[in-house]
Amino acid sequence: MNKGGVMMRWKFIVLMTLFFTLGSFSGAFAADDSITLDQAKKLANENSRSYVKYQNDADKAKYQLNQSKNQLNEAERENERLISQYNDLEEQLNEELNNNDPDNPPDADEINKIQEEMSSKMDNAVQQAKSVQTLLNNKNDAEDNYDDSIKAAEKYQKQLEYQVEQQYTTILIQEENLQALNKEYAIDLNLFESEKAKMQLGSSNQANVNKMSSDAESLNKQIIDLNNLIKALKGNLNDIMGRDYDDNLTLVAFDVPEEFELPEYDALLSKATQNYDTLSVIKRTIDNNEDDLDDTDDYNQRSLIRLDIKEKELQLEDEKFNLKDSINNLISDFKIKQEDYKLSLINLEDAQNSYEWDKKRYELGQISKLDLLQSELNYLNSKNKNVSAGYAFYLAYNSIELAENGIF
Numbered sequence: 001m002n003k004g005g006v007m008m009r010w011k012f013i014v015l016m017t018l019f020f021t022l023g024s025f026s027g028a029f030a031a032d033d034s035i036t037l038d039q040a041k042k043l044a045n046e047n048s049r050s051y052v053k054y055q056n057d058a059d060k061a062k063y064q065l066n067q068s069k070n071q072l073n074e075a076e077r078e079n080e081r082l083i084s085q086y087n088d089l090e091e092q093l094n095e096e097l098n099n100n101d102p103d104n105p106p107d108a109d110e111i112n113k114i115q116e117e118m119s120s121k122m123d124n125a126v127q128q129a130k131s132v133q134t135l136l137n138n139k140n141d142a143e144d145n146y147d148d149s150i151k152a153a154e155k156y157q158k159q160l161e162y163q164v165e166q167q168y169t170t171i172l173i174q175e176e177n178l179q180a181l182n183k184e185y186a187i188d189l190n191l192f193e194s195e196k197a198k199m200q201l202g203s204s205n206q207a208n209v210n211k212m213s214s215d216a217e218s219l220n221k222q223i224i225d226l227n228n229l230i231k232a233l234k235g236n237l238n239d240i241m242g243r244d245y246d247d248n249l250t251l252v253a254f255d256v257p258e259e260f261e262l263p264e265y266d267a268l269l270s271k272a273t274q275n276y277d278t279l280s281v282i283k284r285t286i287d288n289n290e291d292d293l294d295d296t297d298d299y300n301q302r303s304l305i306r307l308d309i310k311e312k313e314l315q316l317e318d319e320k321f322n323l324k325d326s327i328n329n330l331i332s333d334f335k336i337k338q339e340d341y342k343l344s345l346i347n348l349e350d351a352q353n354s355y356e357w358d359k360k361r362y363e364l365g366q367i368s369k370l371d372l373l374q375s376e377l378n379y380l381n382s383k384n385k386n387v388s389a390g391y392a393f394y395l396a397y398n399s400i401e402l403a404e405n406g407i408f
Contacts, residue, residue, distance in 0.1 A: 033248040037168050040241060040251075041161045047242020051160050054153040061149040065142040072135040079132050082125040089118045144284065151277055155407050160240075162398055167237045169391035172253055174230050176387045180380040181223050187373045188216045194370070256390035258342065260397040262334060268404060269327055275406030276323060282316045326408050330400050337389070337396040344382070344389040351382035 035043075045051065093114045096106045192212040198204035235245040243249075263271075273279060286309055293305045358375035361367045367375075402408070 034250045034252055035241075036252045037165065037254055040168055040237065041164050043241035043243070044160055044164045045157060048160055048240055051153075051156060054149075054156045058146070058149040058153045061142070061146040065139070065146045068135065068139040068142040072132070072139045075128065075132045075135050079125060079128040082121055082128055086118060086121040086125060089114055089121060093118065148277070148281075155277075155405065158402060158405055158407055162395075162402060164237070164240060165395060165398060167233060167240070168251055169395065171230060171233045171237065171251055173384070173388045173391060174226060174233065175251075176380075176384040178223070178226050178230065180377060180384050181219065181226060183373065183377045183380050185216070185219050185223065187370065187377060188212065188219055190370050190373060192216060253387075256341070256394045258345065260334075260338075260393075262331065262397075263400070263404070265327065265331065268331075268400065269324065271404045272323060272327060272406055273320070275404070276319075276408075277406055278319055279316065279323075282312050282319065286312045286316070323408075327403060330396075330403055334393075334396045334400055337393040341386075341389040341393040344386040348382045348386040351379040355379040 093111065096111050096114065099106050192209070195204050195209050195212050199206065199209055234249045238245055238247050238249055289305050289309045289312070293302055293309070296302055296305070355375045355378070358367060358372055362369070362372040
């Protein structure tokens with residue numbers, strides 16, 4: 001490649017990098033576009049389409065429950081009416097049978113008529129009682145469905161907030177990474193200019209200059225890709241919050257404490273077990289199967305029900321084991337993330353002190369501009385690792401809070 005081609009390519013790299021670098025900070029001073037994590041979660045709760053679907057399911061289940069209650073009430077009233085009519089007929093029959101008036105003896109035809117009508121009312125009452133039982137079962141199922149839908153909506157809301165936390169912190173981490181890449185690009189630019197100067201003095205060659213140009217192109221591609229990733233992440237978060245995909249979005253960073261209070265294993269397991277819906281559903285199925293077992297005398301049917309109960313009991317034990325295993329993994333992950341975060345704080349402090357010292361050395365002429373840029377890059381890389389470790393620790397703690405609510 002000739003020298004002119006290298007220069008044109010380098011100018012293109014500079015222009016493209018400046019374009020994407022400026023683009024990544026264009027919203028930094030737009031106060032109206034700044035959103036905190038709490039604001040982001042609030043907007044997601046108000047505008048998430050997925051959450052609205054869960055709320056709609058809960059509303060449907062409520063109306064279905066009301067409908068089943070009304071049907072049951074109507075059936076019970078009809079059953080009471082039939083029983084009342086039967087009792088009235090029985091009273092009439094007794095009056096006829098106990099009539100001792102010689103002038104007005106019991107009427108056999110009237111007695112037969114009453115008995116036939118009583119038999120009809122009894123048949124209707126028996127059928128109605130079966131209908132009442134069916135509708136009662138439907139109502140109980142509707143209550144379970146309503147309770148499940150309410151819990152599902154509540155748990156999805158917590159999952160949604162965690163999803164926002166994940167995306168929010170990922171964007172902040174990638175923006176920190178972008179700053180480090182931009183600084184690394186400035187170092188590459190400095191090295192490129194230095195290598196060109198060396199070549200003019202005869203102490204370098206075109207191959208070295210081309211190598212510098214190639215390295216810069218590779219770094220420029222990373223910057224472009226990272227800008228595109230950040231744009232996509234922001235677009236997705238905007239959508240969850242009910243904003244337009246392309247709306248400007250500036251996220252406000254937040255500090256992560258060095259310590260979180262970790263609940264004791266037994267207390268965490270107890271809460272998780274109580275709130276883990278899968279266990280409740282399996283237990284409810286076992287109870288229903290046991291009720292069915294009491295309601296049938298068929299040997300084969302009872303055998304099948306017993307096998308279903310055994311299968312559910314085994315599934316219940318599997319879920320209890322998985323629950324304990326998941327909690328152990330969450331606690332272990334939390335402790336690892338905590339140590340990573342503490343180490344990153346120490347490394348960040350060391351890198352910051354080194355950078356502050358190198359700035360003074362540069363002012364005294366003891367180190368070069370390139371050395372200062374490299375020191376700043378080391379500081380930015382340590383800062384990026386600290387931000388990443390801090391948010392990972394924050395999410396690990398929130399995962400444990402989700403587990404307490406039976407969400408894994």
